[in-house]
Amino acid sequence: MTKPNKSKLTCPDGRISQPSKSVGDREVIDLGTYIPGFLSSINNALSRGASQRYRAQFGIGIVEWRVMSMLAIEPNIPAVHISDAISTDKGQVSRALQKLCDAKLAESKVVSADVRKKNWWLNDAGYTMHERILKIALERERQLITGCTPEDIEAFLRVARLMGQNLSKM
Amino acid sequence: MTKPNKSKLTCPDGRISQPSKSVGDREVIDLGTYIPGFLSSINNALSRGASQRYRAQFGIGIVEWRVMSMLAIEPNIPAVHISDAISTDKGQVSRALQKLCDAKLAESKVVSADVRKKNWWLNDAGYTMHERILKIALERERQLITGCTPEDIEAFLRVARLMGQNLSKM
DNA sequence: TAACACAAGTTGCTATAGCAACTAAATTGA
DNA sequence: TCAATTTAGTTGCTATAGCAACTTGTGTTA
Numbered sequence: 001m002t003k004p005n006k007s008k009l010t011c012p013d014g015r016i017s018q019p020s021k022s023v024g025d026r027e028v029i030d031l032g033t034y035i036p037g038f039l040s041s042i043n044n045a046l047s048r049g050a051s052q053r054y055r056a057q058f059g060i061g062i063v064e065w066r067v068m069s070m071l072a073i074e075p076n077i078p079a080v081h082i083s084d085a086i087s088t089d090k091g092q093v094s095r096a097l098q099k100l101c102d103a104k105l106a107e108s109k110v111v112s113a114d115v116r117k118k119n120w121w122l123n124d125a126g127y128t129m130h131e132r133i134l135k136i137a138l139e140r141e142r143q144l145i146t147g148c149t150p151e152d153i154e155a156f157l158r159v160a161r162l163m164g165q166n167l168s169k170m
Numbered sequence: 171m172t173k174p175n176k177s178k179l180t181c182p183d184g185r186i187s188q189p190s191k192s193v194g195d196r197e198v199i200d201l202g203t204y205i206p207g208f209l210s211s212i213n214n215a216l217s218r219g220a221s222q223r224y225r226a227q228f229g230i231g232i233v234e235w236r237v238m239s240m241l242a243i244e245p246n247i248p249a250v251h252i253s254d255a256i257s258t259d260k261g262q263v264s265r266a267l268q269k270l271c272d273a274k275l276a277e278s279k280v281v282s283a284d285v286r287k288k289n290w291w292l293n294d295a296g297y298t299m300h301e302r303i304l305k306i307a308l309e310r311e312r313q314l315i316t317g318c319t320p321e322d323i324e325a326f327l328r329v330a331r332l333m334g335q336n337l338s339k340m
Numbered sequence: 341t342a343a344c345a346c347a348a349g350t351t352g353c354t355a356t357a358g359c360a361a362c363t364a365a366a367t368t369g370a
Numbered sequence: 371t372c373a374a375t376t377t378a379g380t381t382g383c384t385a386t387a388g389c390a391a392c393t394t395g396t397g398t399t400a
Contacts, residue, residue: 026242026301028243035314040217040257043214046206049337055385063385073193086207087211087215089387090388093349114395118348134197141205144333145333147332147335148329156325157203159326160208162315163315166315170314217356218388221355233357262358264378285365286366287377288379
């Protein structure tokens with residue numbers, strides 16, 4: 001550590017595992033405790049595996065899956081709500097909805113005099129695929145957390161929720 | 171929940187917060203407890219913010235920063251070690267090293283009769299930039315976990331490490 | 341009513357992530 | 371010895387992520 005007089009339990013920011021260490025007299029990242037590094041490698045490995053599997057088995061990518069999962073959570077919603085709910089760019093949502101529509105998995109209808117405003121939902125084929133991918137997605141999540149205690153998972157979720165709030169202020 | 175007879179404390183996989191819920195008689199993702207969704211949105215927001223900031227302030231992207239941080243952790247290493255250590259594709263590392271070299275931040279030298287084998291390190295300009303970005307990176311990490319208890323952070327790290335191991339088996 | 345701001349959605353462009361094919365050099369082994 | 375395999379690194383291509391400009395329609399207001 002660069003900062004002096006820092007005991008494991010009384011470091012100024014309250015953390016126990018510090019995200020940096022020393023190499024010679026230089027402060028450097030400690031890859032074993034630096035959270036952004038973990039988040040990146042875990043998320044990338046997870047997304048990559050899911051995307052490959054869904055694409056090979058169902059012909060849609062992970063973006064389309066996320067949009068599809070939101071259409072199942074809240075049927076008959078406009079694109080902008082999907083974008084907000086799954087934290088995805090509205091451009092990506094627009095392209096994904098078009099693909100789902102082309103693949104005859106989702107449908108939409110103009111819901112007001114304003115022809116831009118359309119609500120979207122899954123048709124029967126869409127729900128069938130949703131059910132199949134959901135099984136895989138939940139099984140993958142179960143494998144991901146295998147070996148963790150329920151208490152640690154709860155703590156993980158608390159931290160994740162707080163991170164989401166903190167990020168919206170950064 | 172679709173599966174019946176599942177109490178909050180005795181669900182078969184040991185989890186307390188379940189990653190799915192019901193809409194009508196269909197099982198759907200519960201965005202409030204589904205971990206891959208959290209990982210994706212948190213990591214994307216974090217990486218995006220870091221990348222924009224480093225690019226605007228220092229002229230390098232997040233890939234070059236990750237490579238640079240590894241060169242500070244372990245100076246005088248070949249590209250393949252960087253790729254392994256930071257879980258990044260060797261192609262990306264190759265391109266990032268070329269950029270750092272072009273920007274006069276890193277240097278390399280052939281270390282054996284095999285001219286392919288080169289070791290890389292940061293020069294003075296590289297270390298100066300590393301020090302400046304590291305300050306920002308650590309401050310961003312501190313902001314990210316503001317409000318979390320040290321115990322929850324430790325639990326988060328335990329879960330993250332286990333996830334890394336589990337992913338290597340998926 | 342004309343000018344302006346706003347909102348939904350589309351499209352183009354760049355950055356990040358990563359697979360696969362490739363070059364070139366070293367190693368293995370029949 | 372020389373073909374096959376392995377290793378380090380480069381390059382091309384696609385998928386994901388997201389910003390920004392744009393279109394189109396709505397609402398607001400000077």
